[in-house]
Amino acid sequence: MGETVLKDSPIGARVPMIDSVDKVTGKGIYTDDMAPPGTLTGRILHSPHAHARILSIDTSAAERLPGVKAVVTGRETPVKYGILPIGHDETIFATDKVRYVGDNVAGVAAESPEIAEEALRLIRVEYEVLPAWFDPEKSMLAESNLIHEDKPHNIEKDYHHHFGDVEKGFEAADYIREDRFFCPEVTHAALEPHSTLAQYYPEADAITVWSSTQVPYYLKLNLASTLQMPEEKVRVIKPLVGGGFGGKSEVIPLELAAAVLARKALLPVKITYSREEVFYAHRGRPGQIVELRTGITREGRLTAVEARIIQDGGAYCSYGVVTILYSGQLLNAMYEIPNVKFDGYRVLTNKPACGAMRGHGTVNTRFAFEQQLNRMASVLGIDPVEIRRRNLLKAPCITVNGLRVLSYGFPECLDKVEERSGWREKHGKLPYGKGIGIAGSHYVSGAANAIIRSGAPHTTVNLSIDRDGVVTIFTGASEIGQGSDTLQVQVVAAELGVDLDRVKIVAADTARTPIDLGSYSSRVTFMAGNAAIAAARDAKGKVLAAAAVKMATNPENLAIEGNQVMCLDDRRIAMPFEDAVRLAAGDGQTLEATGSYRPPDAATGGKFKGGGVGPSPAYSYCAQTAEVTVDPETGQVTVDRLIAAHDCGKAINPICVEGQVIGSVWMGLGQAVQEEMMWRDGRLMNPGLLEYRSASTLESPPIEAIIVESNDPEGPFGAKEAGEGSLAATIPAVTQAIYDAVGVWIDTLPITPEKILKAIAEKKKSETQVIKTEN
């Protein structure tokens, strides 16, 4: 046997995503691309009222329309559900009241879209319109006409946290600032509209649902509960998903509606939302008021932070309880802050429910905090990069609210963007109208505590290795375009020492793949990655044990590299991987292996009310600079360049990491300068991609990603999250750059030309008054 040529490890390699060939040829199948024979079109009747009692529904004319195969109303769907165990406040179709324009009143399945739409027109609903709540600050004072009877003052949930002693902290401060920030609602607007295909099998009393979901397992649980079917009779399959960003990370009404219609019609039913319906289904980032008070010493050391946060949650709980907690809990784990007080209110209003969106709960608070820090730096005459360096965490550490931080690449992120941007030559030195700003942000690498509390693993990955040495991964993790399938293939190939081509993957089919909680809170790289490593180590142990017997050595003296099992002390002694697999598996058997991941207890956070949200096994970090040009005559802001240095622990696939970081920054920029859900009396004024102003190439500046690798001790090959943590820093980096350019701070998003002009005019006016006073 000659010298074996060792292949480079796939970890850190720029591996094209394994499904990319299907995506570039148009062969990849998304949910709406499927239509089994006889598939009916499902459509949903939405409420025209923001808040109304349903007095009666008459579906008889719709049912009589030829071609209509099923009509369902809330009478048949009484079971309440919700993504959080403590937030079961929705039904598939409204039973008593509608709570927002767009709420789901009835569903029809028909032979064509035209018939389905005609059937909707034939459904007669009698409403008693109720006073509606649109402003969260008014809604939280409500005494009557409550949105949910069991939620006094329309408050879904409020939390009051106090760590350390903020009064003492403020006493120690030389400078205290108070500001009020407002961030309106924004939404995911994934390019693929939500779509669900459901097929019921009456002979087995079983149902299969194909859906554009980030969370097949949670969807399965909610289908079982709302359809009142045993879990084992429900199968959820996730085809390709055309973007999620959190908008498909919980059960969306059409998924349950399609299933209930399919069961009634005894034919496959597909519902694909129109773009307008996608906007009304929403579940995006809530509008948020942040009242922030921060104390700091003359030297720029933070002494205390007090936040009062009100979130405009819409009509149902959704992820709201988690969102409001993130907004307070993740004030920490970025900088050393000894004293923190947080009062958070998740308020119900008569608008579509808000939910989880990229950077879940952290983005608006981070904008407020970073902006205030930059303002304080400006007043104290401390460089904004330097003020951050003076408040770094001393990782490894546990924050005052119980968040464990092991790896902390933020200092390096700051160094990298400071250097790449030419910060020192630019900040405060550019001509009027040009400016540069900096900010930081962070995010969890998965929640340490699952939303359904139990001691169970958060994910399990199984491997099956056939006698030809081909490895098949079985994972519940959901590829939604971020590269999770590719990542697991890379991790398993690296751990097993086999070529990438030898590793196949079966993912996100609840009948074939083990439980995984889904693609949200940036958990997949860390958790499914670790489970995949554990499964590969399990397999490797079995392979090496069998090979050791045959090769008359011990397993510790063996390694697998380049599809060969070889002796470490003499690499000429080797056998093909598949031969070793056959030895390990036994004649004619496949070799099975399994691995799972559950976060360590030390990462699960403090034992206080609400302490379960925020803890993560690891946090990503980002520092970001923005350069802008502001035209003081028109108020137009042009973002010229964005640079984000992101600590992802280890970039297992730099293509994916860069794509995620740049995509996050771009989405943050959208929120900063142009995106906004514009509501009037509960109606959305801009439910289209152009009206919502999703940026085209022409509004999108150059964005550079710098990868920082802090090698997290618990991450798979040191990796942490990459898909969300960079989003939040963009907004305050841009607002600070605007200040650097024209001397005004914008506290209300999005940063429109009108707001810039108004701020410049006010600044001029106050300067004139100062001069007058001085005279």
Add this chain to the structure above:
Amino acid sequence: MTREVVELQINGRRRALEIEPNRLLLDVLRQDLGLTGTKCGCDDSSCGACTVLVNGQPQMSCIMLAVSYQDAEITTIEGVAPNDGDEAELDPLQKGFMVEGGAQCGFCTPGMILTAKHLLAVNPDPSEQEIADALSGNLCRCTGYMQIYASVRKAVELMRERRPVEVAPR
């Protein structure tokens, strides 16, 4: 509604169809011909996911009546690869999008590739600004467009290394 017989030339093949005159080309492609690579992202020509080439020009099939395109040469994403999608025979743009990460969720990708196909046909060495201008009608929510520019530039590089491929192979 009375049906009309129309012959469409799609990806170099003649397809005779009997369809209602109000049918959108997008729906005919997806539902009648099973060419589901063309996507519907917005319903109203905002996003460009439904872009196809009509006589080499990018157009949004969600606002085109199929019966109006009798005899026009239509290219969908399924017709871009010269040899029916064999990876070894992918179009340089398809390869570019794969290796540079231009396709994340992949939903805008067919429209992006077809629009870029037209760009490279009329301008084989575009600047980044020219790429951005050409793709301005195709929205993406994943990439921030940077990796899409890199993908198109990669295609330019690959095309220099070999003979360009025809838009609609026959």
